[in-house]
Amino acid sequence: MAEPQKNAENGIHIRNLYKIFGHGAAGYVDMVKKGMTKAELNEKHGHVLGLKDINIDMPGGDIFVIMGLSGSGKSTLIRHINRLIDPTAGEVLVGDADVVKMNPRELRDFRRHKTAMVFQKFALLPHRNVLENTVYGLEVQGVPRARQVESAMRWIERVGLKGFEQKYPNQLSGGMQQRVGLARALTNDAPILLMDEAFSALDPLIRMDMQSVLLDLQKEIKKTIVFITHDLDEALRLGDRVAILRDGEVIQQGTAQDIVLNPADGYIANFVKEVNRGRVIRLDAVMAPINAGAQPASVRAHADTTLDEAATMLTKAGQTELSVVNGNGEQIGRLDLQRIISAMVTPAAGN
Amino acid sequence: MDWLTRFPHMDDDTLRVLKKSIDEGFRGFTRAYGDSIEGFFQPLQYFLIQSERFMTNTPWPIILLLIAAIAWFATRSWRIVISSVVTLLVIGYFDMWDDTMKTISMILVCTILSIVLGIPIGIAMSRSDRLQSWINPILDIMQTMPSFVYLIPVVMLLGIGKVPGLIAVVIYAIPPMIRLTNLGIRQVDRDVLEAADAFGSSSWQKLKNVQMPLALPTIMAGINQTIMMALAMVVIASMIGVQGLGQPVLKAIANQYFTLGVFNGLAIVGIAIVFDRISQAYGKRLQRHLEVIHG
Numbered sequence: 001m002a003e004p005q006k007n008a009e010n011g012i013h014i015r016n017l018y019k020i021f022g023h024g025a026a027g028y029v030d031m032v033k034k035g036m037t038k039a040e041l042n043e044k045h046g047h048v049l050g051l052k053d054i055n056i057d058m059p060g061g062d063i064f065v066i067m068g069l070s071g072s073g074k075s076t077l078i079r080h081i082n083r084l085i086d087p088t089a090g091e092v093l094v095g096d097a098d099v100v101k102m103n104p105r106e107l108r109d110f111r112r113h114k115t116a117m118v119f120q121k122f123a124l125l126p127h128r129n130v131l132e133n134t135v136y137g138l139e140v141q142g143v144p145r146a147r148q149v150e151s152a153m154r155w156i157e158r159v160g161l162k163g164f165e166q167k168y169p170n171q172l173s174g175g176m177q178q179r180v181g182l183a184r185a186l187t188n189d190a191p192i193l194l195m196d197e198a199f200s201a202l203d204p205l206i207r208m209d210m211q212s213v214l215l216d217l218q219k220e221i222k223k224t225i226v227f228i229t230h231d232l233d234e235a236l237r238l239g240d241r242v243a244i245l246r247d248g249e250v251i252q253q254g255t256a257q258d259i260v261l262n263p264a265d266g267y268i269a270n271f272v273k274e275v276n277r278g279r280v281i282r283l284d285a286v287m288a289p290i291n292a293g294a295q296p297a298s299v300r301a302h303a304d305t306t307l308d309e310a311a312t313m314l315t316k317a318g319q320t321e322l323s324v325v326n327g328n329g330e331q332i333g334r335l336d337l338q339r340i341i342s343a344m345v346t347p348a349a350g351n
Numbered sequence: 352m353d354w355l356t357r358f359p360h361m362d363d364d365t366l367r368v369l370k371k372s373i374d375e376g377f378r379g380f381t382r383a384y385g386d387s388i389e390g391f392f393q394p395l396q397y398f399l400i401q402s403e404r405f406m407t408n409t410p411w412p413i414i415l416l417l418i419a420a421i422a423w424f425a426t427r428s429w430r431i432v433i434s435s436v437v438t439l440l441v442i443g444y445f446d447m448w449d450d451t452m453k454t455i456s457m458i459l460v461c462t463i464l465s466i467v468l469g470i471p472i473g474i475a476m477s478r479s480d481r482l483q484s485w486i487n488p489i490l491d492i493m494q495t496m497p498s499f500v501y502l503i504p505v506v507m508l509l510g511i512g513k514v515p516g517l518i519a520v521v522i523y524a525i526p527p528m529i530r531l532t533n534l535g536i537r538q539v540d541r542d543v544l545e546a547a548d549a550f551g552s553s554s555w556q557k558l559k560n561v562q563m564p565l566a567l568p569t570i571m572a573g574i575n576q577t578i579m580m581a582l583a584m585v586v587i588a589s590m591i592g593v594q595g596l597g598q599p600v601l602k603a604i605a606n607q608y609f610t611l612g613v614f615n616g617l618a619i620v621g622i623a624i625v626f627d628r629i630s631q632a633y634g635k636r637l638q639r640h641l642e643v644i645h646g
Contacts, residue, residue, distance in 0.1 A: 082549055112551030123546035127564045127640055136560075137550045168640040188550065 009095040010060035010114075010191040010224045012081060017054040017090030019076055019248075022047030025088045038247055050076045051248045054090070058241070060191070063218060063225040065239030067232060073248040074228045075120075078196050081226060082115045083107055094192070112141050116185035120197035122177045124169040130156065130180050131165040137188030148187075155183040159213065175206035182213070186221070193225045200230065211237055232271050236260070236280050244268055256280045278308035278344040286343040287324045287333030296331050297321040303332060307344050310335065381507050392514045395464075399513045402460050403594075406452040414452065415439055422625075426632035435629065438621045447596065447618045454585055454595035455622060461517055461581045465525040466574060473532025473570075474558070483533065490526040498523055498587050506591055516593030520584045527576035535569030536562050571634030575627060582623045 020028050020041070028036075028047055038049040051073045058064040068074040079085040080092055083099050092099040094114060102110060116137060124133050134152035143151075156165060159179040169177050178198060185193055199207045211234065218225065229235050235242050236256040243253035244264075252264035260280045263269040284303035299322035301310050314322055314337055324333040360366075406414065415436060422432045442451050476483045502519055509515040539562050547561045563570075589597025596615045603612030 084545060084548060108551045108553060110551075111549060115549070117546070117549040119542060119546055121542050123540075123542040125543060125546075125561060125564075129640075136547075139560075140550050140552050140556055170641055194549075 012058040013093040014054050014056045015091040018088045019050035020047050020088045029089045060224050061222045062240040063238050065227045065235040065242045067235040068245035072245040074245050078228050082111050115192045116188035116190040117194040118181045118185045118198040122181045129166050129168050134183045134187050152187045155186045159183045175202050193223045195227045197228050281307050283324045287335045296323045300325050307340050311340050396514050399460050403456040406456040422629050425629050431628050435625045442618045450596045458581050461520045465528045465577045469525050469528030470532050473529045476533040477536035493522050494526050511592040516588040516591050520581050520588050523584050524577045524581040528573045531569050531573030535566030539565045568634050568638045575630040578626045
C-alpha cells in the first residue's frame with residue numbers, strides 16, 4: 001500500500017513556463033516577454049502562444065485543479081509536467097529535479113516511477129483486456145508478473161471492476177473504461193497522478209460518482225493529484241487549490257473559497273455566479289465574532305464545515321444559531337441562519 | 352518545321368553508344384561479381400530446395416491433413432477447412448498434385464522472405480517521413496515496371512533457376528507488405544501512443560506492446576496481398592525455370608493446348624482462393640476484441 005506521501009518531495013513547482021507552437025519558437029519568447037499578445041504573435045509570425053509565464057506551486061499530497069475552457073492551454077500545461085510536450089522556456093520542478101533538463105533515460109524513469117496519467121478519452125489498449133491494461137505500467141517497469149497481477153487485482157477491485165478482468169475495453173461502458181484508466185494509473189503506484197479531463201467524457205451522474213471515488217481514494221493514497229477540467233463545479237468540488245487558466249495565462253489561483261468569494265476579474269465572477277456557494281464556502285469565512293458574555297449556542301460546528309452542511313444541522317436541530325469551533329473544540333465565532341442564507345445566495349449582478 | 356512533326360530526339364549515335372556502354376558496364380559487373388552474388392543467395396537456394404522436397408516427398412494425405420489443420424487453427428471455420436480440402440482433392444484428382452505442391456512451396460518461401468524483409472522496412476518507413484518519401488517511389492517502380500524487364504538483369508546475374516525466379520516474385524510481391532506495415536503503424540491511435548509514452552515505455556516497448564499488435568490486422572492484409580501477387584507471378588516466373596503450375600501454362604500458350612491451360616489456370620485460382628480465405632479469416636479473428644461493442 002502506498003505510504004501517505006504528503007511531503008515536499010512530490011510537490012510540483014512550475015516556474016516562468018512558456019510554450020509557443022511553431023517553427024523556431026525559442027526566438028519568439030523574448031517578444032512575448034516584452035508584451036506581445038497572443039493575437040499579435042499569431043498575426044505577425046503565424047505562431048501560436050500556448051502558455052504564457054505560468055507560475056504555479058502544487059503542494060505534495062493535495063489535489064490541484066487547473067480549470068479553463070477549451071483552448072485555454074490546460075491540456076498543454078498538464079503535458080509539461082511529464083514532458084509529453086516540451087516547453088519553449090521555463091522550469092518544471094518536481095522535488096529537486098527539473099523535468100525540462102532530464103535526458104531521455106531520466107525522463108523515462110521519471111515517467112515510470114514518479115507519475116501516472118489518466119486521459120480524457122481513456123486511451124486504453126483495445127487489444128488488451130482489463131487486467132492486461134491495468135498491469136501496463138508495471139510491465140513496462142519490468143516488475144515480476146506475479147506482483148503485477150497482485151497489485152492490478154487489488155486496484156481493479158478498489159475501483160469496482162472485480163469480475164470484469166477478462167473483458168475488453170470495447171465491452172465496457174465509458175464510466176467503466178475510465179475506471180480501468182484509473183486502476184491502470186493507480187497500479188503504477190506513482191506519487192503523482194495526472195488527470196487530463198479524466199471525467200469530462202462521462203455522463204453527469206457517472207461523473208459525480210467518479211468524483212466521489214477519487215475523493216474517497218485520495219483520503220487513503222494522499223497522492224499529488226493534478227486534475228484538469230473545464231467544469232467549475234468539478235474544480236471546486238475536487239480541488240484543494242484551483243488555478244484558472246485563460247488564453248494560456250493563469251488569471252487566478254487559490255482555494256475554491258478564495259475564488260468564489262474574491263473572483264479576480266469579471267471573467268471569473270461570471271463563472272462563479274452559477275456555482276452552488278453553500279457547498280464551497282466554509283463557516284470561518286463568513287462567521288461573526290463571539291459576543292462577549294453571550295451564551296454559546298447549543299449547535300457546534302467545525303470551522304471547516306460548509307454552509308450547506310451547517311444549514312442542514314441547524315434545520316434538523318430546530319435552532320437558528322450555531323457556534324463555530326476550531327480543532328480543539330474552542331469557540332472561535334458564531335453564525336445565525338440569516339447570515340448563512342445571505343452568504344449562500346449569489347450576490348446580485350452589479351454588486 | 353521538321354521538329355514539329357518529328358520529336359527532336361537524342362542523336363542516334365550517341366544513343367547507341369549510351370545503351371552499349373550501359374550494357375557493357377552491367378556485363379562487366381556480372382562477370383566480376385556474378386559468382387559472389389550467387390554465393391550470397393546460396394542459403395535461399397538451400398531453403399527453396401528443402402521446402403520443395405518437403406512438399407513433394409511427404410505423402411499427400413499428410414500434406415492434406417497439415418493444410419486442413421492450418422486452416423482450422425487460423426479460421427476456426429469448418430466451411431473453410433472443408434472447401435480447402437475439397438479444392439486440393441479435385442486438383443490432385445486431375446493429376447496436378449506435384450505441380451501444385453511445387454507452386455505452394457515457392458509461394459511459401461516467397462511469402463516468408465517478403466515478411467522477413469518487408470516488416471522491418473515497413474517499420475523503418477513508418478518512423479521517418481524522409482525514408483517514406485524515398486521508399487514510396489521505389490515501391491511504385493517495383494509494382495509498375497513490367498516484370499519481364501527486371502527478369503533480364505536477374506537472369507544475367509544469376510542465370511536460370513529457382514533463385515532468380517524467387518527474386519523476381521519477391522520484387523513483385525513485397526510492396527504491399529511494406530506499404531501496409533507502414534500504413535498500419537502510422538494509423539495507430541495517437542491517444543494510445545501518448546498513454547504508452549506517459550507510462551514510460553521505451554521505443555521498443557511501444558513497438559512491441561502497442562504499435563505492432565494494433566497494426567497487425569493491417570499487416571495481415573498485407574500478407575494476404577503478398578500471397579495473391581506471388582501467385583499472379585507464377586506463370587512469369589516459370590519462364591526462367593521455376594517449376595510448378597506455371598510451366599504447363601507456358602507450354603499451353605506455346606502449343607495452343609486449350610484444356611491444359613485452363614486446368615492449370617484453374618488450379619492456380621483454386622489455391623489462391625484457399626490461401627485468401629484462410630489468411631483473411633485469420634486477420635479477422637485478430638480483430639475479435641473490436642467486434643463486441645458495449646451496448
